[in-house]
Amino acid sequence: MHQLVLLRHGESVWNQENRFTGWTDVPLSDRGLEEAHAAGRLLRARGFHFDLAFSSVQKRAIKTLWSVLEELDCMYIPVQSTWRLNERHYGALQGLNKAQTAARYGEAQVQRWRRAYDEPPPALAAGDPRHEAGDPRYRGLGADVPRTECLRDTVARVLPCWRDAIAPALRGGQRVIVAAHGNSLRALIKLLDGVSDEAIAEVNLPTGQPLVYELDADLRPLRHHYLGDAAAIEASLRAVAAQGRVAA
Ligand code: DG2
Structure with missing residues (x-):
């Protein structure tokens, strides 16, 4: 049996302010x-x-x-950091407040931008200073730095990381943790569990809660479970789902 732990980062300052974040590099709160x-x-x-x-x-x-x-006292283990696990690019929504965007465009539209498999948010315009094209960490991507992404696009760029790096490590017997984002982890979960394009819309991830996957010899998931308190996780999942509602 193989062990894989998925972890969405802790709450960021833009999660706290309920702003679309995507590739914007904001710190933890x-x-x-x-x-x-x-x-x-x-x-x-x-x-x-x-x-x-x-x-x-x-x-x-x-x-x-x-x-x-640090808490596990194993800061020495190798870490592979890759843009392929970045959050889904949120296009021209990056920086906007989710509830205010719902008030302007409607909750149904915001829900599609957040969770529809095939509907990308409006793209960043050419010359928009929010575009990450000049960021040295994306130099290797050249003109391919995204201007927006739907989840299908995110799945397509997460797949090589799973296939060429994470899966071989697991097959080699390594115990692996992946720290990433709500939507890049939804992409990985879709690949792992074979979730349909429709059903993945219902999958949300809480911040900072380890999700443990047990996989068979062929890396097929046997079961998965959160380690933390079930009631707290349920409340957090409801809060994530509600972020795109017009504020009461
Ligand atoms: C959030 C996810 O990403 O937002 O980009 O706003 O995981 O990096 O905080 P994360 C963002 P939703 O798709 O849940 O609205």
């Missing part, structure tokens, strides 16, 4: 940093160990991973 350390303590208390870690190249996921590895 104080609460998010505490969530990350709590996730590490929980993993330690349950006897988890890791041989290899993956993260996006965004600081909210990297800092979460560091905090977990």
Whole structure:
């Protein structure tokens, strides 16, 4: 049996302000940093160990991973950070408040931008200063730095990371943790569990809660479960789902 732990980063400052984030590189909030350390303590208390870690190249996921590895006293393990695990690019929505966007465009439209498999948000215009094209960490992508993405696009760029890096490590017997984002992890879960394009819309992830996958010899999921308190996770999932509603 193989073990894979997926972890959405702790709450970021833009999660706290209910803003679309995508590729914007915002830090963890104080609460998010505490969530990350709590996730590490929980993993330690349950006897988890890791041989290899993956993260996006965004600081909210990297800092979460560091905090977990610090709590586990295994900051020495190799870490592979890749843009392929970045959050889904949120296009021209990046920086906007989700509830205000719902008030302007309607909750149904915001729900499609957040969760429809094939409907990307409006793209960043050419010359928009929010575009990450000039960021040195994306130099290798050249003109392919996205201007928006739907989940299908995210699945397509997460797939090579799974196929060429995570899956071979698991097959080699390594215990792996992946610290990433709500939507890049939804993409990975879709690949792992074979979730349909429709059903993936109902999948949300709480911040800072380790999700443990047990996989068979062929890396087919046998079962998965959250390690943390079930009621707290349920409340967090409801809150994530509600972020695109018009504020009461
Ligand atoms: C959130 C996900 O990403 O937002 O980009 O706003 O996981 O990096 O905080 P994360 C964002 P939703 O798709 O849940 O609205």
